Amino acid sequence: MDSIRITGGKRLEGKIPISGAKNSALTLLPCALLTAGKLTLGNLPRLADVDSFGHLLNELGVSTKVSGAKRGGGAKRRMTLQADEIASTVAPYDMVRKMRASILVLGPMLARMGESTVSLPGGCAIGDRPIDLHLKALEAIGAEIELAAGYVKAVAPGGRLSGGDFSFPVVSVGATENALMAAVLAKGRSELFNAAREPEIGDLCNLLVAMGARIAGIGSAHLVIDGVEGLDGCDYDVMPDRIEAGSYACAAGITGGSIELAGARPEDMLAITNGLAAAGLMIEMTGDGMRVTADKPLRPLAISTAPFPGFPTDMQAQFMAMLTVAEGQSFLEETIFENRYMHVPELRRMGAEIEVHGRSAIVKGPSRLTGAQVMATDLRASMSLILAGLAAEGETEVMRVYHLDRGYERLEDKLSAVGATIERVSAG
Incomplete structure (x- = not known):
């Protein structure tokens, strides 16, 4: 079974093309x-x-x-x-x-x-x-x-x-x-x-x-x-993936980087971009999408998931990972699904301070994340572990990446292109 290995601590900068949704x-x-x-x-x-x-x-x-x-x-x-x-x-x-x-x-x-x-x-x-x-x-x-x-x-x-x-x-x-x-x-x-x-x-x-x-x-x-x-x-052409775009925006945030999301459609992701801006990231519209830059320490947030046009449940795990390095205490509430904090124990293994109370979670930052071997439990949880690995000291190995392959096209190639040290490891 394949895994993804990441050596963290690199600032990501460059352009990532956003795939169809x-x-x-x-x-x-x-x-x-x-x-x-x-x-x-x-x-x-x-x-x-x-x-x-x-x-x-x-x-x-x-x-x-x-x-x-x-x-x-x-x-x-x-x-x-x-x-x-x-x-x-x-x-x-x-x-x-x-x-x-x-x-x-x-x-x-x-x-x-x-x-x-x-x-x-x-x-x-x-x-x-x-x-x-x-x-x-x-x-x-x-x-x-x-x-x-x-x-x-x-x-x-x-x-x-x-x-x-x-x-x-x-x-x-x-x-x-x-x-x-x-x-x-x-x-x-x-x-x-x-x-x-x-x-x-x-x-x-x-x-x-x-x-x-x-x-x-x-x-x-x-x-x-x-x-x-x-x-x-x-x-007919499939629309660009707003969740993929939001996920890579969080990669810029958690690494203090600057990533252009080529092909992203900002009008479809206002709740996401509003959350990014509230956390202190700079959002710039480009001719073909937008650029997300983290040039200052991240601020904590209070987020509650909701049907569109509210904050998407599919971005909760990625924001949680990003907020582990924010300066202060963040509050997240999951209102769509009752069992969507399965990534929390794995983030804790990497040094994150997160408390879960029913459908609410408190993230205390900034945490010093360190590499570890972690297990993906579902699609978006998998991406939260990738994000944590990008910011962590040392090496992180994410197991069960077949979850990632369900929703992120050429993830290793796209992250490598903006400076990440990441590779897929195939089981013998």
Whole structure:
């Protein structure tokens, strides 16, 4: 099993290209199930999760052709998908167990084929993430749902969803995405209230519109979808990854460095940039993104995660690592998931002073971080350990980096290019 080895203490400076967004790519890929036409997605990140989703789509009858996929190259990856025929409407456990995003084939397959059977999903163990809102939203727009033997079976009576209205009791990104993809081929109008507003939802809406869908209210919490008879293929670029950009911004912060985030879209990450600025980092807009510079000691913060446009839960671990070197006491509150502090014991092994009280954490800084062998527990926790290793004295080895490979493209190459001493070590 691979690990990543870092010799810390280097100030990072230079340019990092930001890849296409993982969380968007995994939402756009299943749109191929909605049409017999060719769907080409550009700026697609080379990630384990993207590859796994591609394999799942292959099992369902979607052909995939990839170009620009060399790991060390600079060419942006493109994938052309075509589902002229759906070979199976069953997404089996062996494929779905690898990641939770697999549940996103449920809505589009149901919309096009009138039925869909999907295994209950797996993914990061960061707390209870039930899919009940996915199912309730699909029922509201005409589906009949049955749960049996670890599978969800959804059927559209008469072969096509009717459309309908649903108000989410709490904001759910995945359930909003599934409902959107199901509603675009329904007979009538669907309205989604209290829908998620994440930029990735906007990216999905924009792709669906480019394919011929009729969606109003894009970017708002009230989405109106008028179903159409069919959708066409198109050529579409995945949005830049705001979480990757925020993570590398934290790398500049924790090392006292200056990094240009080429391709980042600042308008999608205001809560992140506001947090960085409040911590004392300087944010400069560039012609192709932004530059983040730490030219003074970091200040402590009080952060509470929240649905967009609030502070993203996917950035909590990275900010926590950065705040271990801030001068003072920081307070973090995790409101989205109940088990997202699994990185704390590993950061403590490196010298961080962190106290956890339920969903709250207190970070006392500045800590003197020292290298250690640490274990990654989930995707964003893994990045927090990389960040701590960049600032630590001595050598840090991060184990179980398959978590990192799910969400960060060419991480070692990108960090090496800005001055980090980092390498991947393959197990013999």
